[in-house]
Amino acid sequence: MKYANLFISxxxxxGWLSSCKQSDPVPTVTLNVRALYPATYNQPNASxxxxxxxxxxxxxxxxxxxxxxxxxxxxxxxxxxxxxxxxRSLTDAEAGTLTGIAKRVELNAAQNNVVIxxxxxxxxxxxxxxxxxxxxxxxxxxxxxxxxxxxxxxxFSDQFVEIYNxxxxxxFLAGLCIADTxxxxxxxxxxxxxxxxxxxxxxxGTFQQNVYVSNIWRIxxxxxxxxxxPGQSIIIAQDGVNHKEAALNPNSPVDLSKADWETYNExxxxxxxxxxxxxxxxxxxxxxxxxxLITVFGPGLIIFRTDNFxxxxxxxxxxxxxxxxxxIRVPNALVIDAFEALQNGNxxxxxxxxxxxxxxxxxxxxxxxxxxxRRKTAVTIGSRRVLQDTNNSTTDFEKLAKPTPKAFN
Ligand SMILES: [Ca+2]
Ligand SMILES: [Ca+2]
Numbered sequence: 504m505k506y507a508n509l510f511i512s513x514x515x516x517x518g519w520l521s522s523c524k525q526s527d528p529v530p531t532v533t534l535n536v537r538a539l540y541p542a543t544y545n546q547p548n549a550s551x552x553x554x555x556x557x558x559x560x561x562x563x564x565x566x567x568x569x570x571x572x573x574x575x576x577x578x579x580x581x582x583x584x585x586x587x588x589x590x591r592s593l594t595d596a597e598a599g600t601l602t603g604i605a606k607r608v609e610l611n612a613a614q615n616n617v618v619i620x621x622x623x624x625x626x627x628x629x630x631x632x633x634x635x636x637x638x639x640x641x642x643x644x645x646x647x648x649x650x651x652x653x654x655x656x657x658x659f660s661d662q663f664v665e666i667y668n669x670x671x672x673x674x675f676l677a678g679l680c681i682a683d684t685x686x687x688x689x690x691x692x693x694x695x696x697x698x699x700x701x702x703x704x705x706x707x708g709t710f711q712q713n714v715y716v717s718n719i720w721r722i723x724x725x726x727x728x729x730x731x732x733p734g735q736s737i738i739i740a741q742d743g744v745n746h747k748e749a750a751l752n753p754n755s756p757v758d759l760s761k762a763d764w765e766t767y768n769e770x771x772x773x774x775x776x777x778x779x780x781x782x783x784x785x786x787x788x789x790x791x792x793x794x795x796l797i798t799v800f801g802p803g804l805i806i807f808r809t810d811n812f813x814x815x816x817x818x819x820x821x822x823x824x825x826x827x828x829x830x831i832r833v834p835n836a837l838v839i840d841a842f843e844a845l846q847n848g849n850x851x852x853x854x855x856x857x858x859x860x861x862x863x864x865x866x867x868x869x870x871x872x873x874x875x876x877r878r879k880t881a882v883t884i885g886s887r888r889v890l891q892d893t894n895n896s897t898t899d900f901e902k903l904a905k906p907t908p909k910a911f912n
Pocket of ligand 1: 768
């Protein structure tokens with residue numbers, strides 16, 4: 504009797520579960536993304552564009568390729584919040600047909616935190632691509648997260664950026680500038696908002712054409728100085744010392760005493776030490792405090808060149824008190840390469856770098872996690888690696904458990 508009851512109960516439960524499954528199918532929608540070429544191109548529909556839909560909740564993604572009408576169709580999309588990115592690599596010939604200039608271009612577009620709701624009719628989203636010609640230097644690795652000391656405190660002096668010659672010719676680094684963007688990396692505090700430059704009526708209209716940076720450092724020299732051979736790289740350290748030393752942080756993953764350059768922030772109180780064996784970059788503009796600390800929550804970085812630094816606009820942060828130093832506005836056209844990291848996968852609205860330069864963003868699991876971001880290898884020719892550069896930090900960079908200065912493993 505007892506077993507019979509249990510058996511009936513089980514049958515009822517199975518029946519209930521299967522009826523549940525039948526009467527409540529997971530609702531899905533169809534999403535059309537229409538990829539458009541920049542308005543200056545002689546065709547509107549960007550066929551062949553790869554469009555990727557990434558769920559912000561679990562980072563799962565699907566990719567579809569736009570058809571002749573420029574439409575990428577996603578069927579069976581679960582309602583939720585998505586980041587949408589689009590990429591189209593134009594060959595020299597394609598760029599020649601579309602723009603009259605036969606020079607390879609990477610086109611990108613992005614729209615973050617798009618809420619897809621259950622609707623009876625398919626939804627269409629237009630994405631306008633924009634892009635820039637490819638530079639020959641790329642940011643190969645960024646180690647910004649820092650590490651924890653044996654006592655459990657935060658250590659961030661071991662940050663570095665590595666720059667790589669991704670071309671087939673020697674590049675002369677003299678005059679190359681590196682800068683970090685202004686703006687928080689996400690909702691670190693409940694009051695955090697995306698950079699004011701993106702929302703203020705003063706700068707909103709041209710926000711996608713410029714990068715607003717807080718600090719600029721430059722490689723000294725002129726002309727054909729500081730040659731860097733194809734496939735070679737340089738390390739720029741916050742401090743060019745062995746961070747694993749007992750007095751610093753034995754847990755640090757890096758010895759940067761052989762770094763090519765360091766950012767020495769000369770101050771009357773000597774709070775930033777000048778490592779004698781590592782040459783110093785020129786400090787062109789500085790709004791920080793003790794050293795060139797790039798935010799451990801995820802920095803935006805650019806490398807660029809200018810013949811006339813003084814001609815760049817200094818722009819006050821909209822709404823900021825007069826005592827706060829203005830930021831430097833670097834036009835996209837000067838930028839050679841960019842990297843952006845944000846706090847987490849939901850931080851897309853906090854992007855500081857224009858989509859044309861970097862359509863995506865990387866993010867670490869945590870601050871002081873020792874995680875590092877390294878550009879993927881696209882192909883190896885002989886012993887020279889050609890690194891992947893589609894102007895999208897989401898896809899071009901891989902997250903590493905530990906940094907790999909001047910190495911790929
Ligand atoms: Ca320093
Ligand atoms: Ca030094």
